Amino acid sequence: MRPKPTTIGRFLVTGPYSSWAWRKICEVKKRLKLGYIADKWRGTDEDYTISDGYKWLLSETTQKVSWARIVWNRYNLPKWSFIMWLIKHQMLLTLDRLKKMGLDVPTDCYLCGVEAETHMHLFRTCTFSKRCFQLLYSWLQIPVDILLDTDCILKIRRLSILVRQVILAAIVGVHYGVWQSRNIGRVEGYVTNPTHLVRLVQVDCRRRVASEFKGSMTNFDKTWCRDHGLI
Numbered sequence: 001m002r003p004k005p006t007t008i009g010r011f012l013v014t015g016p017y018s019s020w021a022w023r024k025i026c027e028v029k030k031r032l033k034l035g036y037i038a039d040k041w042r043g044t045d046e047d048y049t050i051s052d053g054y055k056w057l058l059s060e061t062t063q064k065v066s067w068a069r070i071v072w073n074r075y076n077l078p079k080w081s082f083i084m085w086l087i088k089h090q091m092l093l094t095l096d097r098l099k100k101m102g103l104d105v106p107t108d109c110y111l112c113g114v115e116a117e118t119h120m121h122l123f124r125t126c127t128f129s130k131r132c133f134q135l136l137y138s139w140l141q142i143p144v145d146i147l148l149d150t151d152c153i154l155k156i157r158r159l160s161i162l163v164r165q166v167i168l169a170a171i172v173g174v175h176y177g178v179w180q181s182r183n184i185g186r187v188e189g190y191v192t193n194p195t196h197l198v199r200l201v202q203v204d205c206r207r208r209v210a211s212e213f214k215g216s217m218t219n220f221d222k223t224w225c226r227d228h229g230l231i
């Protein structure tokens with residue numbers, strides 16, 4: 001199917017320019033134009049600058065999302081954060097989405113081969129990801145239902161900030177690992193071992209604690225990290 005043309009200013013464009021990202025850019029441009037006429041703020045004598053325009057736009061449209069601290073946690077690897085951000089926006093190219101785009105692809109999950117591949121299935125109900133979260137529970141001693149409710153982890157006051165951040169990083173790392181395993185399944189045709197996946201996450205968390213933690217650890221943090229193989 002030919003992509004729908006999109007109007008940008010006086011130009012009519014098709015193809016990649018009519019993508020979701022490009023449409024978002026156009027929306028921002030359109031909203032920015034509401035704020036000024038020529039080089040003055042609309043309805044005032046004040047000079048308009050591009051930098052002030054973006055500040056105005058951000059203050060008007062920025063919404064705080066509860067998962068921001070999970071996605072942009074300092075102990076995440078950057079590639080983990082990126083994939084988690086896509087997951088939170090439901091924007092990974094899962095089979096259900098590819099199908100909706102008109103591509104002729106199979107529907108069954110590459111990891112379990114039982115259910116249709118969707119975001120919800122891959123990261124919640126798939127037997128592969130369930131096994132990964134059980135292993136995460138064995139390592140961190142946090143029940144699976146709490147591991148899956150990241151907002152809840154942020155509120156566990158008996159744990160220190162460092163411990164909560166490391167737990168969240170491990171959760172994000174597992175999400176990344178599940179998506180990576182899914183891609184290996186799709187391209188290579190085999191399913192990786194969940195134990196290996198969680199072990200890699202543990203190694204990466206240990207490296208992140210060593211490189212990102214500044215200052216001296218409290219006795220609680222030291223004991224917790226030692227007990228969980230992080231130092």
Ligand SMILES: [Zn+2]
Nearest residue numbers: 109111112126
């Ligand atoms: Zn599955």
